[in-house]
Amino acid sequence: MEAIQVASVKDNFVKTLEKIRKKHGVDIIALFAIRQSLAIHVINSADNPVSFSAGTIFNLTLTPLVEEFLFNVKTFENHPQKTRFALVENVQWELYIPVVFKEFPTGFVYVASKKKRDAEKTEGIIRDLQDFLKAHGLEYYFLEYSVVLDQLLTTVAILIDRLFSRVSRYTLNHIYNVAFWAEEIGKIVGLDEKRLAKLYLAGLLHDIGKVYIDERILNKEGRLTLQEYQEMKKHVDYSYNMVKDLMIWDIEDDVALWVVQHHEKFDGSGYPFGLKEEEITPEGRILKIADTLDAMLSPRSYRNPFPLDDVIKEIERLRGKDFDPLLADLTVDLLREKKESLGLFEGRILPATLIAGEGIHEGILRKNDGYHVFISDYV
Ligand SMILES: [Fe+2]
Ligand SMILES: [Fe+2]
Structure with missing residues (x-):
């Protein structure tokens, strides 16, 4: 025995x-x-x-x-x-x-x-x-927090992979990118390690409710109609409820709260509650900017990614409107700094999907000298 x-x-x-x-x-x-x-x-x-x-x-x-x-x-x-x-x-x-x-x-x-x-x-x-x-x-x-977080991270990675790899490759990729950007911005504002790990998880989970959105809307090329947009907005509620069920260990319900705020805008014109400024948690504000950032930086089947200079201009334009002005400034600094390494998918060692050019590649993110590189299974 x-x-x-x-x-x-x-x-x-x-x-x-x-x-x-x-x-x-x-x-x-x-x-x-x-x-x-x-x-x-x-x-x-x-x-x-x-x-x-x-x-x-x-x-x-x-x-x-x-x-x-x-x-x-x-x-x-x-x-x-x-x-x-x-x-x-x-x-x-x-x-x-x-x-x-x-x-x-x-x-x-x-x-x-x-x-x-x-x-x-x-x-x-x-x-x-x-x-x-x-x-x-x-x-x-x-x-046992780190053990819980590590295991949860793996579970969530598998979960979102199962949920989205078939339904929407774009969403799967987007999820990892938002988690990455949120964590990067979180680091600059000086969040402690535990909070950063939770923020990363919130990034992975922020759009998980999209699994309930009709695939035709989710994968529609180009602009949504008003009705489709109303439908799409519901993903925030779905995400919130799913995250609440998943995060039973999260005593402050932080992760769920941040997730439900990822489409709130600094000037109060966002959804679902129309919260403004400090009514939105700092993490909710970070997720908002990370979310928009990835939407601009990622290629879609119907358009190319925005050039970095245009992304920076857009962030400056939306400073104080969509984004917390301080976070917007910090993100612009971050992007200028990252200019060199952009194109590499940074993040943790995770199963990941990369959309590059015409192809979809599955692989892992591996740490390499301070940043992570995407290593495709098919290389
Ligand atoms: Fe979203
Ligand atoms: Fe998103």
Whole structure:
């Protein structure tokens, strides 16, 4: 039986649990997360090394009975040894405390002892663990934040690829480009790393609702009729709802909020709410400019991309109208700086689609000396 590796978390997190374990004289405290992207953390006493088999944990987390532990605190006295839930040999007492994140049951803390315990002692440890979860429960998610983000990024990349590679190559390409530009602009305004990662995700997801838009409208060459345009505008609501469902870990609902604002304009003439200036989040304003930027820089089947000088002129023209004036200035600086490397698709290492000339190329974006290059499968 292969022993499960005890995952490493920030020291203080583990230390606090170990303190609680010692204080109450129990043999094991384990934290089970039902979200696959999160690790299982086991704190156990040195004289009781735990060797869960991976299979045990897997079966345990999959069994519907586990759901019982996701909603209510439960204790078991004189636990029958043969039960499938017994994780420690000769266990006499077990406790399950649900972990709830954003009203969403996400796992449970399991405590076990080889000695019997009275109700008073049980209450004491429940109180300490609940206090701990209150203080660290959310932090727990953020400890694993980069893991969640990385996995989510891959999931989203696959998702949008599945959704758009057949329906609209242009949209698929556009999504990556907007994410890239948003992140670049975000860097200049000095957003921290976590926010940048979320902004990148918002870029990937901003048009995801287009999957519900009629393909004939989505892929129409040239201008949309007024009616078609009204239909197209609905993608913002669709995107918002999809992102809200996807981003259950996003406690402030930031990503969904930024996404719903990507067609708002600085002067209040955008949609869906007609928000203006500071009513729009900085990230919403960044997405707006990134979105327009890519629309101008990308080739369409019916027109060539705008030359860079024309793009710059257009951004200056829309400064204070569509765009936050400060962001517009910073973007113009960025474009002048990037002039050299334009034509390369920069971004993260991701499966990507590139439309160049007549051809559609699938490949990956790979980091190369400070920027990313697109490496086509067909080269
Ligand atoms: Fe959009
Ligand atoms: Fe867009």
